Amino acid sequence: MSTDQKPILSLQGVIKRFGGLTAVDQVSFDVPKGEVFALIGPNGAGKTTLFNCITGMHVPTAGRVVFEGRDIAGTKPYRTAQLGIARTFQNIRLFEYMSALDNVKVGEHVRMKAKLWDAIFRTPFARREEREVSERAMEHLRFVGIERHADNYARNLAYGQQRRLEIARALATEPHLLLLDEPAAGFTPQEKVELMRLVDKIISRGITVFLIEHDMRVVMEVSQRIVVLDHGEKIAEGPPAEVRKDQRVIDAYLGKSA
Ligand SMILES: Nc1ncnc2c1ncn2[C@@H]1O[C@H](COP(=O)(O)OP(=O)(O)O)[C@@H](O)[C@H]1O
Ligand SMILES: [Mg+2]
Incomplete structure (x- = not known):
């Protein structure tokens, strides 16, 4: 220790x-x-x-x-x-009607820098950040081993994959x-x-x-x-x-x- x-x-x-x-x-x-x-x-x-x-x-x-x-x-x-600090839940809490990838992107948004203004007017900064967020979210799915299911609704993943998806979303916040x-x-x-x-x-x-x-x-x-x-x-x-x-x-x- x-x-x-x-x-x-x-x-x-x-x-x-x-x-x-x-x-x-x-x-x-x-x-x-x-x-x-x-x-x-x-x-x-x-x-x-x-x-x-x-x-x-x-x-x-x-x-x-x-x-x-x-x-x-x-x-x-x-x-x-x-x-x-990131967490997962005893009773899985995912956005059921969002894709696995989008669920992870929600985690990423904790750290995003683009302001509402950038997002509305699709400034180059906001677009670049959005692209980077997608790429990183994919990496998190790969890390937990469910990248094949990136485009599937969270609710359609098998139980074990949903647990992994929750971990991917938590990791997307880059916790300590x-x-x-x-x-x-x-x-x-x-x-x-x-x-x-x-x-x-x-x-x-x-x-x-x-x-x-x-x-x-x-x-x-x-x-x-x-x-x-x-x-x-x-x-x-x-x-x-x-x-x-x-x-x-x-x-x-x-x-x-x-
Ligand atoms: N929001 C709440 N309101 C009232 N009682 C609660 C609440 N959350 C948990 N409890 C009670 O607190 C105790 C501990 O619950 P919990 O922390 O869920 O236990 P564990 O996770 O160890 O199974 C239980 O008696 C539970 O019923
Ligand atoms: Mg408990």
């Missing part, structure tokens, strides 16, 4: 309440830069809520969310995307930190192996990957470090080999669902 390097993300005492329910309860941990970091825990443990607190979809009730040295708690989602919420849910063992390969490729681009995953095998193989949530609380943290042996984890998680 890189101890001398600053973490890319640091959660400090994060709490999220919904009325009387405490979904995330005083959670603190650091995500080291350049690694695969995993968040696991039973259904309802607060994993997705924690992701939502990081991306700005929820404002934490208390605590700090420090990304690259600045507290971003409560920052709006479009802004956290601009700052370099990529949050994947159960990216292998519903995958066959073969698809899981391919997903792990894709995660390796993403890491080798210098992007930090923070993933929520149910399949313990995937988590153990792909991640350097794991945090375990149960009823909103962090109950364990460490390398996979340690976490696997932790009795609280076995009781809370392994015993029940894996």
